[in-house]
Amino acid sequence: MRRRRTDSADARLIRRTMLRVGLQSAAAVLVTVLLLGVAVIMVVSHSARNDQNRSLATAIAEADDVNDPPAGTWLVIRRAGRTQASPGLPPGLPDEAAMRQAEHDGAPRTAEVSIGDRRYRIRTEQRGDAVIQAVYDLRAAEREARGLGAVLLVCGAIGMLLAILTGAWVARRAVTPLIAALTLQRRFVADAGHELRTPLTLLSTRAQLLRRHLRGHPAEAEVDSLVVDAGQLADILDDLLLAADPRQEAQPRPFDLAALLRDAVSAAEPAADQRGVRLEMIAAPVQLQGFEAGLRRAVNALLDNGIRHADSLVRVVLGSDGRHVRIDVTDDGPGIDTDVLPILFTRFASTPTTANPSERRRYGLGLSLVSEIAARHGGTVSARNHDGGGATLSMTLPTGAQR
Template identity: 40%
Template sequence: MKGQAEGELQRSSWRLARQTGALLVLLLVAIAGSVLLIVNTSQASAAQRLLTTATEHVDSIVDAPAGTRLAISNQGTLTVSPGMPTGLPDVKAMEAVAANRVAAEEDVSIAGRSYIVRTAASDGRIVQAVFDRHESLEELNRLGAALLLTCGGAVVVASLLAVWLARRAMRPMAEALDRQRRFVADASHELRTPLTLLSMRAQMLKRRMASSSPQEPMLNIDADVDAMIEDSRSLTRLLEDLLISADSRKAEFTNVDVVALADDVVESFSVQAARRGVTVERSGIAGPVEIAAVPTALRRLFVALLDNAVRFAGSRVDVGVSSDVRSLVITVRDDGPGFADDVKMRAFERFATSAPADATAGDGAAPRHYGLGLALVAEVAAQHGGRVEIGTQPSGAVIIVHLPTIRRNPGNSSAAGSKVRAAVSRLRRMF
């Protein structure tokens, strides 16, 4: 897949990744915020229980709970735990509680450290407990940093994963869109020439008929009509190729006698080939050989191979049907100029063009145009789990198709959309 479809796929993938990342950021921020809130609330509750226990149930500074320091005023005597922060105890708060007997609590910050100070009256004593929040805040900060790193990594990984998944999920749609665009371009390109030629022949015939008189009968009308009929047939074959290329319906496999089918197509091409001075013969297996295949697609494969061979053959085309251990081999040989080296790698692409193999530099030979035929051969072979290749021989061209005798998982033929198929069907009915 190339060009515009690839660019659209890439943009869509990154857009989906950004949206997924943004949604994941919001979700993780909400989760991280909830976790920090829960932890902070738990720490505050634990600190509150610790301070309440220290101020209401402790009689001596020696019995101060871990993480707290006490100041106890008993009958005018103040005792203070070792390591009490500078500026504490808060004597004014203790005097106020002694006066109104109402417990008081406040947050105090000293030298960049945060403390919770609770003062209460207990059994005739005034007790002030100081809880250092530094370790709790450090733990909360570490948890926040861990959540930030984890969430950030999760966002990056999820975004990259979203890009990968989006490309996998959207690639079939992008390829279908690309095939539809290519199909429209292919159809427009291929239909222009035969339609123009047919229109010109019809106009010329009309003018000749209008200029002729009963006394001067028009000459060569049969030749003109035959040419128009041949143009119509060429156009019909092209439309059939386009319809097959655009058909996305599930193929139905049945047992097909390949030998009988090859004989039938060879016989149908004999008259057309004779007009060009070309003899078409069938060789190889004579008896019936059946494989699981789509009859119409397999017939079209033979038609496309013979059409290509007869068009470029000098005098002879040979259609061989043989078999090996695992596959049926269809070989079509002609004695024409063969394939140029530069086209062998792309002969099965749609509308490949190349100079004839026997052309010399500067001789002005028209490029050879391969149209849809060989591309359809490759598609039909792939649809049946097989492959197609260009063989080698001293002169002329040889195309070899390998079809498995045991049915594998076939791929669907390329799709270009129902609207395009309908348009081509309408064009076909016109002719």
């Protein structure tokens, strides 16, 4: 029986990372080999031309007759209208034009000439009453150049293969611990979410039962808000569980961001009243493509931060330019400590906890989650102090945000 192989998302991530790093390493090696190959060929070609010119100049300087030229070289001597050539001089040579010009002006000249499928380097000089032309066959140099190119090609292919294997090996060693940490994090989130699901379900059920018993009671509105808050908390928990599940991926959906802000402000009013802080909101309907539960967590964190630091007022403003939306949460408190401001959205970047025993302990995670949720939507976060006191925390998101 044939067994079907199933791969986890983490295993697929490892393989993709290995392949990506391997290909990037291969690309780097390929570029390096190409650059080195071009440099080597240029240096070798320049050196070969210099050697050829020296050989031609030496052949001309030692040319007593045309019968014993250096290997791969032919000599042509013209004196008093009489021309002598080395045996086996290729057809189409000598270069009559170069010899006539040398007879006319006496200047030495070197050129490359192609005759048929063969190339020659020719040097023509006037020595005394004779014009001497040395012809060098470039076939041997071309064979050496082709051999060098083949060696570079083979070395490049071997280097690319080794780079792919080495890059994949290094990537696996580097990524495997990260994947293990990610798996542990997902397991923790999944376990915590599962454990919270039961008490949250009980809380929601009891809130709904309480609402039934309080029909017509003045406290009915508060119980309705409690039911809504329990439902939103369940949505947040589902979003966390979905993020921890590597088998599936949430898809962004359109929703009214202004309505989400109104619900969040309404839910935050009891906490604001307890501190004597007034909440204001300015927002027109804005449709956003994103993850509603995650953004609700981010907005709640911004409101919680503003309420804790405000003296009397927190203002929430939602603006849009068509392509981006921006949420500004402004408080009239003392502002953000200048030492904390650069790292405000990093984990555990909170200011020292208050000495008030009734004050809930802070862990410096809320605003870092805001930053991560904004990044998940392709957005950014920022913070700034105001000259007259107070601070504004902003979250900017593209209207068509993608994961």
